[in-house]
Amino acid sequence: MDRKRTVNNDVKEDAVPKSKKGKHKTKSVHPQQAVSVSLNECYTCVSNLKKFETSYQAAETYDEGSLQLYHEPFTHCVLPTFIDDEKFLSRLQEELLDLTFAEKNNDLYKFCQSREDLKVVSSPYIGALRDLIYVKFKDWLEKVTNIPLNDTVDMSCAKYEFTDTLLCHDDELEGRRIAFIYYLVPSSWSDVDGGALDLFAVNENGQPADVVKSVVPARNSFLFFEVTPVSFHQVAEVLSEDKTRLSVSGWFHGPSINRPTPFEEPHPTLAHAISIEEDMFFDWINPTYLDMISQADIRERFEEESQIELQNFLQNSKYEQLKNALQKCESWTQRGPANKRCYSLMDTDNPPEIVQECIQVLKSDAMFLVLSNLTGLKLHELAPESDTDDSEEETTANGTKGEPCYCSQVRRWRHGSYTLVHDNDIEGDREFALDTLLYIGCEGWEPDQGGITSYIARGEDEELLSVSPSENSLALVYRGQDTLHFVKHLNARSRNLPNKEFYDICCTYYE
Incomplete structure (x- = not known):
């Protein structure tokens, strides 16, 4: 079994000036206040919800309006306009960039991640997003996917800047059932900026082969996918030198699924020394x-x-x-x-x-x-x-x-x-x-x-x-x-x- 990774998927900034990695930015001037936010009504509309639920559980593609569902190379969904409140997005972004970030750097990844787990952050707009994802959206997700989810939800913030990346992995860890990413990138973000979520097809050994789909980050879009033995993906290297890829990401947990025995590669062939002139x-x-x-x-x-x-x-x-x-x-x-x-x-x-x-x-x-x-x-x-x-x-x-x-x-x-x-x-x-x-x-x-x-x-x-x-x-x-x-x-x-x-x-x- 491959060594397990416990980092979250991604994050960055918008038109706000960039901060140095790992540094604490100036605190928000907005006072503490009770804030609430709702899921975009197009996702909770009864007729849309029923169509989407039927398509999801029948493993059928659904691409109508603001709902995009695909099952290749593995089941994933994009909600392009997650929250219909631009003022909320701006304040949320400010609070996220006020967090203290630590650089994460090893063989698999290089980016900055919030030191605090977002479930304990008291900032009002982060708290409102947390309530939306932990309660309302989790209920919506259970209904759509028919996957029983428990109360464990992981959520953190990440910033990817120039040359940052998260290489190929499957997110597999005991209890993880659905991974999610909420993007707060600049509205001008495009494929030339890098940072796409690349999805891999698998070969006959269940190992990642080629990238068959790339989802370019879009501001206020929410992406989720089922964590399975074939959910291989990566965050492509950020190529922009002046934009920050900001996101909130994590996992919903539920009952573990059966997984096949991991493929083991043959050991290298060893040979003995030869004689030469x-x-x-x-x-x-x-x-x-x-x-x-x-x-x-x-x-x-x-x-x-x-x-x-x-x-x-x-x-x-x-x-x-x-x-x-x-x-x-x-x-x-x-x-x-x-x-x-x-x-x-x-x-x-x-x-x-x-x-x-x-x-x-x-x-x-x-x-x-x-x-x-x-x-x-x-x-x-x-x-x-x-x-x-x-x-x-x-x-x-x-x-x-x-x-x-x-x-x-x-x-x-x-x-x-x-x-x-x-x-x-x-x-x-x-x-x-x-x-x-x-x-x-x-x-x-x-x-x-x-x-x-x-x-x-x-x-x-x-x-x-x-x-x-x-x-x-x-x-x-x-x-x-x-x-x-x-x-x-x-x-x-x-x-x-x-x-x-x-x-x-x-x-x-x-x-």
Whole structure:
């Protein structure tokens, strides 16, 4: 089962000047007062309500007037004019922007969320919206959907600004039955501003495939959908640099539904080292890292921190040939599913000749020996024995414990690429692993563009280590199965890279 997410869906602002993320804005000048608000009458009209209820429970499309109901790729509904009171909307927006916001930033999302749960906020207009959603609208929703809902309703406010996003997920968590989003974006918001709610179709394994529908935020529109095993969606990256995507979102709760056993991907195929000509190896690797004194110094630092970055790792001539081949290569395949990863993968069965040569060097027994000397790990039979070596071999599905092996990928990263953390991201029975990341073509890269590889402890969000792309560098990271990693979403700023993309050759070695 994937790690559960407990953040709300989205939010932002209107014509009101933008505030800095996480900062508290000037308090509203409007005095506390009793406020009430009603659902737009077009939704409560008896004739409209009956038609909508019938269509919903018959799984039929309904698109008449201000009611829009669709069942593909999963059941969702849009109420374009939720509240017919512009003065109320303006005051509500002011109160929402008066809230204190905290930046939320991990593998799945980057945006600002209200620190306070809206069910405890005493502001009059927020209170009126809460009463409408918790009572009147919940009753309306139960009647329309025929889904019994309990008194648990989650509701918070979110602001998405330039480059903010919430990547693909299904909202699945015990008790959640219906998700909702109420938009208070500027009236001028359009598809070029980003921030759409993207809906995914699923493949034969129940995993998200392609985005088949995008709902552009519209001021005063209310969207809801049933939370199911196939309700995969995302908040597309906000591309506007001067507009704020403000919304109130949350979930209605009810009886849990039966869910299928989650699909489990096969573990990567592990292989053993190969032999290559000695001259080929020396042609590729910077002599600095083949010097025994340098190796000893690097090993000492690595053993203290379990990670190190080796600059200018490849010989310049080979590196330039490799970079040129990757930039010209057109044989890339999009790698998914979107709730786990999104990047391009090179087919290593038929790579460009220079790329194939580089891969051979990285999986050669000479490379295994050099890595042993650089890290102190037992990756080669000629590596020095350590006090912790276990000579007993045990056969597993992925090879033999104690027999060094590896797996590798050649990846392309560009705007929109990322990987996510998942609890089943383990490599079979291998307890420890040495990750190596060889970066190519990332000149001009800046940290705020994304693309950082972050390491975290299983079940935690706090970052243990981050690895930044650096031209012709080899990053080494030693980790256990309880240390997971992800590549941060490459945002719109990454389009400023000279070639708008970079590459890495990611290898994982096992003792």
